[in-house]
Amino acid sequence: MITVTDLSVRYETTMALEGVSFSTPAGRLLALTGASGAGKTTLLWSIAGLISPDAGTVAFEDETLGVEQVSLIPQGNALVSVLTAQENLTVPLLAAGVDPGEATERATAALERLGVEGQARQLVEQLSGGQRQRVAIARAIAARPRILLADEITSDLDARNRDLALEILRQEAERGVAVVFATHDPEAAAHCDARLHLIDGRVENPGTA
Numbered sequence: 696m697i698t699v700t701d702l703s704v705r706y707e708t709t710m711a712l713e714g715v716s717f718s719t720p721a722g723r724l725l726a727l728t729g730a731s732g733a734g735k736t737t738l739l740w741s742i743a744g745l746i747s748p749d750a751g752t753v754a755f756e757d758e759t760l761g762v763e764q765v766s767l768i769p770q771g772n773a774l775v776s777v778l779t780a781q782e783n784l785t786v787p788l789l790a791a792g793v794d795p796g797e798a799t800e801r802a803t804a805a806l807e808r809l810g811v812e813g814q815a816r817q818l819v820e821q822l823s824g825g826q827r828q829r830v831a832i833a834r835a836i837a838a839r840p841r842i843l844l845a846d847e848i849t850s851d852l853d854a855r856n857r858d859l860a861l862e863i864l865r866q867e868a869e870r871g872v873a874v875v876f877a878t879h880d881p882e883a884a885a886h887c888d889a890r891l892h893l894i895d896g897r898v899e900n901p902g903t904a
C-alpha cells in the first residue's frame with residue numbers, strides 16, 4: 696500500500712504538486728494521467744524518495760518496506776550505455792548484495808520475459824530505442840520490487856511490445872506489487888485498475904482513485 700498525504704513540491708516558482716493525496720494498495724495497477732507538465736514525473740520521483748517534498752508525506756503501509764524495494768523505470772530509461780544489457784541488470788543486483796549466480800539467473804529470466812534475451816551481450820548504445828525501453832523494464836522487475844513506478848514506459852514501443860509491457864505490469868500487480876504507471880496513452884490507462892488524473896499538480900476528483 697502506498698499512501699500519499701497532502702504532498703506539495705515546488706521548483707523555484709513552479710508548484711509542480713499541490714496538496715496531492717491518494718492511496719493505492721498492493722496488487723493494484725494504477726494509471727497516473729495528466730497533460731505534459733501536470734506533475735506525473737514529480738509524483739513518481741517523490742514516491743521513490745528521489746525528491747524531498749516541500750510538504751506532505753509518502754508512506755508504505757508495511758513499515759519494513761524501504762526505498763530499496765521500490766523500482767522506478769524513469770523516462771528515457773537511464774541505462775548505462777557502455778555496459779551490456781545483461782550487465783545493466785546484474786550490476787545493481789550485485790551492488791544490492793545478491794549472490795552472483797542468482798543475479799545472472801534473475802537477469803536472464805527478466806530479459807527473456809521482455810523478449811530481449813538475444814540482446815543480452817550487446818552494449819546498450821547498440822540497441823534500438825524500443826529494445827532499450829524493454830531492457831529498462833527488465834532491470835526493474837529483476838530487482839523484485841514491492842512497489843513499481845513506471846514513467847511513460849510504452850512511448851517507444853510498437854503495438855506488440857506495448858501490449859507485452861502492459862502484460863508485465865499486470866503480472867507484477869498479480870504478484871502483489873503496487874504499480875503506478877504514468878502514461879499519456881488512453882488505451883494503456885484503460886488497461887489499468889484505477890486512474891489518478893493530475894491537472895496542474897492537483898488531483899482531479901480527489902478520493903476516487
Ligand SMILES: Nc1ncnc2c1ncn2[C@@H]1O[C@H](COP(=O)(O)OP(=O)(O)OP(=O)(O)O)[C@@H](O)[C@H]1O
Nearest residue numbers: 706707709711729730731732733734735736737738
Ligand atoms: N527540475 C525542475 N526545475 C524546475 N521546474 C521543473 C523541474 N522539473 C519539473 N519542473 C516543472 O514542474 C512541472 C511538473 O513537471 P513533471 O515533469 O512532473 O510533469 P509531467 O506530468 O511528468 O510531464 P511530462 O508528461 O511532460 O513528462 C512542470 O511545470 C515542469 O516544467
